[in-house]
Amino acid sequence: MDNMQARRIQVGDFRMDADEKEAILDVINGGRISEWQKTKEFEKVFANYIGTKHCLAVSSGTSALILGLLALFYDDRFPKARKGAKIITSPVTYISTASAIVLSGYEPVFVDIDEKTFKLKTEEVRNAIEQHGPGNVAGILPVHLMGYPNDLDELIEIANEYDLFVFEDSAQAHGSLYKGKRTGSLGLLSDFSFYIAHNIQAGEMGCITTNDGRLYRLMKQLKANGRACNCILCTRSKGECPGIKKYDGMGDYDPRFTHEYITYNFKVTEFTSALALSQMKKAEWIFQSRSKNVKYLTEQMKQFDHIFSLPPYDPDVSYLAYTLIIKPGSHVDRKNLRKALEDHGIETRPLFGCIPTQQPAFSYLKSQYEGRLPVADYIGSHAFYIGCHQYMEKTDLDYILDVFSDILKQNRD
Ligand SMILES: Cc1ncc(COP(=O)(O)O)c(C=O)c1O
Numbered sequence: 195m196d197n198m199q200a201r202r203i204q205v206g207d208f209r210m211d212a213d214e215k216e217a218i219l220d221v222i223n224g225g226r227i228s229e230w231q232k233t234k235e236f237e238k239v240f241a242n243y244i245g246t247k248h249c250l251a252v253s254s255g256t257s258a259l260i261l262g263l264l265a266l267f268y269d270d271r272f273p274k275a276r277k278g279a280k281i282i283t284s285p286v287t288y289i290s291t292a293s294a295i296v297l298s299g300y301e302p303v304f305v306d307i308d309e310k311t312f313k314l315k316t317e318e319v320r321n322a323i324e325q326h327g328p329g330n331v332a333g334i335l336p337v338h339l340m341g342y343p344n345d346l347d348e349l350i351e352i353a354n355e356y357d358l359f360v361f362e363d364s365a366q367a368h369g370s371l372y373k374g375k376r377t378g379s380l381g382l383l384s385d386f387s388f389y390i391a392h393n394i395q396a397g398e399m400g401c402i403t404t405n406d407g408r409l410y411r412l413m414k415q416l417k418a419n420g421r422a423c424n425c426i427l428c429t430r431s432k433g434e435c436p437g438i439k440k441y442d443g444m445g446d447y448d449p450r451f452t453h454e455y456i457t458y459n460f461k462v463t464e465f466t467s468a469l470a471l472s473q474m475k476k477a478e479w480i481f482q483s484r485s486k487n488v489k490y491l492t493e494q495m496k497q498f499d500h501i502f503s504l505p506p507y508d509p510d511v512s513y514l515a516y517t518l519i520i521k522p523g524s525h526v527d528r529k530n531l532r533k534a535l536e537d538h539g540i541e542t543r544p545l546f547g548c549i550p551t552q553q554p555a556f557s558y559l560k561s562q563y564e565g566r567l568p569v570a571d572y573i574g575s576h577a578f579y580i581g582c583h584q585y586m587e588k589t590d591l592d593y594i595l596d597v598f599s600d601i602l603k604q605n606r607d
Contacts, residue, residue, distance in 0.1 A: 201593050202539045205515055205581045206391030213475060217468035226464060233467040237401070239474050240386075243369070245379040246403040248410040251467055252417055255365040255387025255400035257460035259294030262361055262383040262402050264457060265413045267299065272332070272359060275300075279332035282322050283363075284314055285548045285563075285570040287337040291363050292549045292556065300332065304550050304559075306567045309519070310506050311342035316349060323356050333359040338367035338377045340579070341393075341511045346372050346380045359383070365400070368393040369481045371510035378403045388470050393480055393512055396470040399462055420455025422447075476584075483584035484513040487591060491516055491582065494595050498602060501526055515579040517545060522572075526602070532578055534601045540580055540594060548574035 221227060233251050241249035252258045266275035277299045283291055285304035295302045303326060305318040314336050323331050334353055336344035346362070353360045364370075364378035365387035371377075378384035384403045388396035404410055414424035473480070492507045495518075503519040520526050532542045548570040550559035580594065 200539050201590060203541060203581055203586065203590055203594065204583070205541045205543055205579065206395070207581070207583050207585045208390055208395045208397075209585065211472075213472040214469055217472040218465060221464040221468050224464070228463060229461050229467075230464050232464045232471060233462055236467040236471045236474070239471060240401060241403060243474065243477060244376045244384075244403050246384075247405045247407065249401050249403045250410060250413050250417065251399065251401045251462045251470075252460040253400065253462055254398055254460075255385050255389065256290040256294055257417070257458065258365075258385035258387070258400040258402040259290060259361075259363065260298050260458070261413050261417055261460055262385060262404075262409075263294060263298035263300060264416055265383075265409050266332070266359060266361075268416070268455065269409060269412060271408075274329070274332040274357065275359070276332070280326050280330050281333045281335050281361075282314070282319055282331065283335040284312070284337040284339065285550055285567050286312060286546055286573050287339060287363065287549070288365070288546055289549065289553060289555065291335065291337055291365075292553075295335065302549075303331070304563060304567060304570070306569045307339075307573070309569045309573065310503065312337070312339035312573070313342060313344040314349065316345055316352065319349065320352055323352070323358075328356045331356065331358060333361055335361045335363055337363040337365075338370060340505070340515060340517050341367045341370045341513045342508075343367065343370050343372040343377045343511070346377070350380065361385075364403075366392065366514040367512055369477060369512035379405075382406060383409065388466070388473075391514070393484065393514060394470060394473045394477060396466040396473065399466040399470055416455055416457045417460040419459050420453045420457040421450055422452040422454055423449035480584045481512050483586075484582050485509060485511070487582040487586055488513045488516055490588070490591055491594070494591075495598070498598060500524065501602065513582050515543070516582040517577060517579045519545075519573060519577040528576055528578060531601065535580065535597065538597045538601075540597060542578050542580055545573055545577035545579060 237249040237251055266272045279300050280303045281295050281300045282303045284307055292302045303322050305322050306315055334349050350360055360381040362378055362381035362384035364384045367377045386401050388394055388399040411424050489507050492504050495504050501524040505517045535542050547553050548567055550556050550563040551571055552574045
């Protein structure tokens with residue numbers, strides 16, 4: 195260990211390269227920092243990349259989830275999307291998937307996941323629908339955790355059979371391919387996050403993608419406090435917006451200050467849109483660099499596959515990070531191992547925990563789910579991840595391998 199030069203290997207890294215600096219300067223010189231042309235441009239570029247007709251930028255991935263779920267409430271084509279309706283989702287995800295479901299008035303129903311790729315077990319989805327009563331379930335919200343796509347064809351088939359919506363949480367899967375199509379293009383709605391550790395970064399920002407024009411227009415209103423006007427670049431002030439309702443007795447109303455819904459402000463700034471836009475120029479490089487790093491690590495980590503379940507390598511996956519699950523009976527303690535890695539400058543994160551049994555915020559569901567989500571429970575207490583990001587070099591990967599080797603050798607001695 196002494197001859198190893200200490201390094202700092204973060205879970206994710208963001209660099210202000212020339213592109214990002216130029217994008218920020220553009221905004222400053224343009225003179226308008228609230229939502230405007232850069233946001234419009236980003237939405238166009240991202241929709242095109244994902245392969246949907248529409249994209250709507252919002253303040254975070256969490257707001258994208260809330261916005262989409264609220265829109266389904268307000269759209270009368272989805273009568274099952276009502277207060278208290280159930281949404282089937284993953285128990286192992288960043289907390290906001292489940293929080294957004296609760297905050298927008300629905301109830302999450304958690305089903306167990308595949309132990310290698312974290313996707314929903316489709317048979318369990320079907321069982322949960324039957325158990326809760328098809329009339330009480332409004333939708334399925336699969337999470338493409340760490341970039342691994344769910345079985346979308348099967349989930350969409352189940353959804354069609356029971357008249358449910360599919361809302362993809364693609365916050366961790368920018369660019370992942372499912373049977374040749376990008377995740378985020380197959381569900382009715384999909385959310386993405388551009389938080390700093392994600393593959394496309396803007397500091398804080400999110401978006402929602404869809405092919406449904408009606409939901410898109412509704413969400414444009416809902417993201418801006420429910421205002422009557424749904425154009426971003428609107429400069430009209432005298433009710434001249436095309437396609438919006440006229441209100442009796444409000445002849446000179448201003449559509450920007452006339453509100454049809456009670457809702458939130460999820461708008462973005464031009465700065466974050468500009469950063470996300472500059473990142474989109476590098477999307478392919480980011481995808482490929484992460485993929486290459488995961489491939490190399492998985493090949494080399496095979497020497498430890500008696501200790502860890504390694505992440506399956508798939509060239510279609512846009513990897514958020516490199517996940518390791520400590521195998522049963524391997525006598526390696528996650529807390530000690532994470533501490534040892536951190537002591538050597540290798541940042542780690544737990545794989546979120548099983549929401550209904552391990553997250554304090556959802557402890558009201560603990561007794562209901564105790565013993566019913568064995569894979570999620572195990573992953574929640576034995577999985578963690580390290581970085582595989584685009585700025586890591588081969589020497590960083592070799593350093594990681596040396597550190598693992600050293601720590602695990604000491605563990606054995
Ligand atoms: C799967 C998943 N969903 C939703 C979110 C929420 O995104 P944000 O942090 O931008 O609110 C995240 C963020 O990490 C996530 O990983």
